Amino acid sequence: MIKVQNLSKSFGSKVAVNDISFSVERGEVLGFLGPNGAGKSTTMRMITGFIPPTSGKITVGGFDILENPIPAKRLIGYLPENAPAYTDMTVYGFLGFAAELRGLYKDEKKKAIHRVVEMCFLEAVLHQSVDTLSKGYRHRTCFAQSIIHDAAVLILDEPTDGLDPNQKHEVRNLIRQMGANKAIVFSTHILEEVEAACSRAIIIDRGRIVANGTPEELKQKSDLAGAVSVRVLGMSAETVRQKLNQISIGRKAAIVKEDVTSVWARVYPQANSRNGDLARSVAEISAKEGWKIEELHTEEGRLDEVFRSITLPDTVKEESK
Amino acid sequence: MRDTWQHTWTIAKRELVGYFASPVAYVFIVIYLLLNGFFTFMLGYFFERGEASLAAPFFFWHPWLYLFLVPAAGMRLWSEERRLGTLELLLTMPITPWQAIIGKFIASWLFLILALALTFPVVLTVSYLGDPDMGAILTGYFGSVLLAGAYLAITSMTSAMTRNQVISFILSVVVCFFLILCGWEPVTRPLANADWIPEWLVRTVASFSVMTHFVSMQRGVIDSRDLIYFLSAIGFPLFCTGVILRGLRA
Ligand SMILES: Nc1ncnc2c1ncn2[C@@H]1O[C@H](COP(=O)(O)OP(=O)(O)OP(=O)(O)O)[C@@H](O)[C@H]1O
Numbered sequence: 029m030i031k032v033q034n035l036s037k038s039f040g041s042k043v044a045v046n047d048i049s050f051s052v053e054r055g056e057v058l059g060f061l062g063p064n065g066a067g068k069s070t071t072m073r074m075i076t077g078f079i080p081p082t083s084g085k086i087t088v089g090g091f092d093i094l095e096n097p098i099p100a101k102r103l104i105g106y107l108p109e110n111a112p113a114y115t116d117m118t119v120y121g122f123l124g125f126a127a128e129l130r131g132l133y134k135d136e137k138k139k140a141i142h143r144v145v146e147m148c149f150l151e152a153v154l155h156q157s158v159d160t161l162s163k164g165y166r167h168r169t170c171f172a173q174s175i176i177h178d179a180a181v182l183i184l185d186e187p188t189d190g191l192d193p194n195q196k197h198e199v200r201n202l203i204r205q206m207g208a209n210k211a212i213v214f215s216t217h218i219l220e221e222v223e224a225a226c227s228r229a230i231i232i233d234r235g236r237i238v239a240n241g242t243p244e245e246l247k248q249k250s251d252l253a254g255a256v257s258v259r260v261l262g263m264s265a266e267t268v269r270q271k272l273n274q275i276s277i278g279r280k281a282a283i284v285k286e287d288v289t290s291v292w293a294r295v296y297p298q299a300n301s302r303n304g305d306l307a308r309s310v311a312e313i314s315a316k317e318g319w320k321i322e323e324l325h326t327e328e329g330r331l332d333e334v335f336r337s338i339t340l341p342d343t344v345k346e347e348s349k
Numbered sequence: 350m351r352d353t354w355q356h357t358w359t360i361a362k363r364e365l366v367g368y369f370a371s372p373v374a375y376v377f378i379v380i381y382l383l384l385n386g387f388f389t390f391m392l393g394y395f396f397e398r399g400e401a402s403l404a405a406p407f408f409f410w411h412p413w414l415y416l417f418l419v420p421a422a423g424m425r426l427w428s429e430e431r432r433l434g435t436l437e438l439l440l441t442m443p444i445t446p447w448q449a450i451i452g453k454f455i456a457s458w459l460f461l462i463l464a465l466a467l468t469f470p471v472v473l474t475v476s477y478l479g480d481p482d483m484g485a486i487l488t489g490y491f492g493s494v495l496l497a498g499a500y501l502a503i504t505s506m507t508s509a510m511t512r513n514q515v516i517s518f519i520l521s522v523v524v525c526f527f528l529i530l531c532g533w534e535p536v537t538r539p540l541a542n543a544d545w546i547p548e549w550l551v552r553t554v555a556s557f558s559v560m561t562h563f564v565s566m567q568r569g570v571i572d573s574r575d576l577i578y579f580l581s582a583i584g585f586p587l588f589c590t591g592v593i594l595r596g597l598r599a
């Protein structure tokens with residue numbers, strides 16, 4: 029549905045987006061991650077036709093956004109960053125305005141408004157002026173506007189920004205459900221959201237794509253992925269570490285924490301080890317040594333760690349170690 | 350095609366509702382009517398003139414009256430859209446920028462026309478007191494509508510230039526003021542008499558002025574040249590609005 033090829037955008041001499049290519053099909057939810065100023069919003073603005081690219085090509089549903097903007101834009105529902113809305117209108121009036129520009133009139137319009145009001149829980153503020161809405165409600169109003177015509181493509185720039193935890197949860201579920209038969213791109217700074225809602229994630233940093241894969245694949249890049257943590261009762265930290273270090277398929281062992289009664293230790297796998305092997309080796313050693321094991325599990329790897337290791341400049345990484 | 354006008358009308362409707370959503374619209378109309386009355390009856394010596402015509406006491410003041418009122422009515426057109434960030438919403442809808450530009454323009458124009466229509470008691474008064482030339486009054490009103498349109502188009506352009514309404518107001522007052530002065534007799538006469546400026550230059554510049562074209566309309570004459578002038582005075586700034594909006598997004 030969305031095809032982006034060698035997309036670049038410069039503002040003056042500043043390169044905001046640098047040679048990005050990706051595509052999103054129906055049934056996919058693509059998460060857009062990246063530090064502040066990475067170029068996420070700029071990319072989305074180009075996909076929705078708000079700003080023209082410096083170079084590169086974008087098609088939505090087969091229509092080139094520059095050459096054939098109207099049919100392309102018809103397919104897109106867009107929630108811009110900061111959820112702008114006309115402050116001199118009521119929520120109902122605003123949604124009606126959006127519906128009419130999407131070609132929905134009279135009964136169709138009413139039905140569409142009714143549908144999104146229910147989906148976004150806006151009944152309570154339906155006739156309130158946008159001016160007086162709380163931030164979260166304004167965000168939801170603008171989100172409602174983006175799904176009013178049940179578009180095949182959704183571009184959502186930080187859809188959960190400013191929402192309370194319940195609403196965040198609702199919106200995530202909504203995105204996942206809608207993702208079944210739409211092509212969705214959304215950006216976020218909340219990494220759990222990626223795991224909860226995305227079928228694929230892209231990390232951009234300083235205008236370039238630095239990682240692209242399913243959340244599971246990305247997590248595999250974590251240092252932690254595949255490591256085995258173990259909690260042993262009544263042993264000295266040093267002995268545990270020494271014994272664990274003898275495991276042949278382990279890269280190294282480290283003590284995470286210790287207190288009076290127990291020791292938390294972690295063994296990191298060698299690059300080529302299969303999942304499960306390391307855990308078994310740790311279990312064997314514990315059995316041989318007669319350790320009292322309280323807990324033993326294989327770590328999954330964490331996205332935030334991957335994110336940090338990919339996007340932090342090397343100098344900062346050194347300092348934070 | 351039907352959709353084109355539908356969208357334009359949707360945008361115009363929104364803008365009109367926006368006007369009346371706040372008391373500012375009513376305040377504007379009241380001030381407009383008060384000023385019109387003041388100029389006509391106090392400064393225009395409406396009664397003392399003893400003639401049944403609206404040209405001198407009423408329409409005469411409109412270029413000056415509109416100089417401040419029209420920019421005040423139109424300054425929010427695009428600058429507010431930029432300030433709120435709704436420009437991004439509007440221009441990513443499946444519409445062309447022209448539909449938005451025309452729609453917004455029409456809405457403000459209708460608003461100004463409404464205010465102008467509310468001056469009808471002046472017409473009633475003059476026809477009660479005497480036997481005015483109704484044709485001249487009609488063309489006078491028509492000219493006044495076109496004049497407001499020309500100022501408004503300029504305001505649309507200046508409001509696309511900035512997200513600050515006040516700056517947009519000042520810019521359009523300056524431009525409109527220039528369009529008055531360059532063809533206003535007290536300015537053009539001394540210039541035409543000066544040796545160092547060729548007369549054709551003065552006359553060419555004056556032909557760009559709203560004054561020269563508005564005056565003939567007050568007398569009941571609709572010349573196609575005046576009509577073409579006003580249509581281009583509306584069209585050109587609207588075209589510039591489109592260019593500016595495109596530039597913003599680049
Ligand atoms: N209109 C503009 N003029 C000049 N520079 C711009 C403009 N818009 C964006 N930029 C620059 O482009 C870069 C990318 O900005 P962008 O808004 O896309 O970042 P982002 O990834 O969305 O960040 P955030 O997470 O903070 O929303 C930034 O350095 C920004 O300063």
Ligand SMILES: [Mg+2]
Pocket residue numbers: 068069070109185
């Ligand atoms: Mg952003």
